[in-house]
Amino acid sequence: MxxxxxxxxxxxxxxxxxxxxxxxxxxxxxxxxxxxxxxxxxxxxxxxxxxxxxxxxxxxxxxxxxxxxxxxxxAPQSLLPNDNLQKALNRARAEFSGEIIGTFWSVFSAKTEESFKNSLADLKWYFEKLEGWLQQSKFIYSNELTLADFAYAPIFTLFDALKPLLKFNLYEGFPRLQEYSQSILSLPGVQSSKVENYDQLIQERIKKGDPFFLTQ
Ligand SMILES: N[C@@H](CCC(=O)N[C@@H](CS)C(=O)NCC(=O)O)C(=O)O
Incomplete structure (x- = not known):
């Protein structure tokens, strides 16, 4: 098909x-x-x-x-566990990433200091949870790469694209998250998922919104 x-x-x-x-x-x-x-x-x-x-x-x-x-x-080899409950848990962890993507846009499109700080605090709240999970396993669900990890890939490609515009390290205090980010970004499938000029397109899109973080 x-x-x-x-x-x-x-x-x-x-x-x-x-x-x-x-x-x-x-x-x-x-x-x-x-x-x-x-x-x-x-x-x-x-x-x-x-x-x-x-x-x-x-x-x-x-x-x-x-x-x-x-x-x-x-695919010939599934990226999901066989057990139905574990499969559901994997999906639940994948769903969690959606909240973070939404918060990401709030942080980097916030127009006032107050809304920026509030969204950043929300983002760090999510990061705390991820750091906890990542202290238990190499990837977001287990020590093996699973489908849930692909749900997180855009979070890291977005942060990576914005790095040149940031005056602070978003991952400070979250060492496992930083390591996890690097392992996801180094996957060939993730690298090839970005369109040409991806970083530039993301930066232009964010700058267009005239966000608070760029005035700092
Ligand atoms: N929950 C959806 C979200 C998809 C989504 O929000 N896509 C955006 C683009 S990133 C979209 O198509 N928005 C429609 C619009 O901008 O009119 C999914 O995971 O597929």
Missing amino acids: SLTLVSFNICPYVLRVVAALNHLKIPYEIKYIDLENKPDWFVKASPLEKVPILFVGETVLFESLVILDYVNTL
Whole structure:
């Protein structure tokens, strides 16, 4: 069955799927759209009018974590545990990353010092949880790389892209998180999931919002 992934170039949720597809060496095509000018075929196909969607033949899958679950079934070796409860736990840890992606945008788009500080405090709260999990295992769920780790990949590609604009180390006080970030960023599937000029595109997008952190 042919796979066509519909993408927007810097979407973090798309990046999760691309990284997993690349890692699992599953062949697919990719179609980029402009979210500010959504084509009619996309609006008809995507129930929430969001990317990513994955055409599997004529069938449309949506929601990045659901797409991840599906593409994992296409690989000869699953990135999920066999046990159903453990599988659910893996998915729960993957879901947790979505909260962090949302908070990331709040921190780096906050326009006032107060909203910046509040969002940063929220982000650090999430980081505390991750640090705790990462003290128990090498990756976010276990000592082996699993599907949940791909859900976290965009968090690290985003932070990495913004590093040149930051005057502070976001991972200070979170040594395991910093190590984990490096191991995820070094995966070939993650490296190849970034579009050309990814860092520059992210920086431009963030600068356009005139955020508080750039005035510091
Ligand atoms: N929960 C969704 C979130 C997807 C999402 O928010 N995608 C954004 C782009 S990064 C989108 O398509 N937004 C629609 C819009 O901007 O109109 C998933 O995990 O796939």
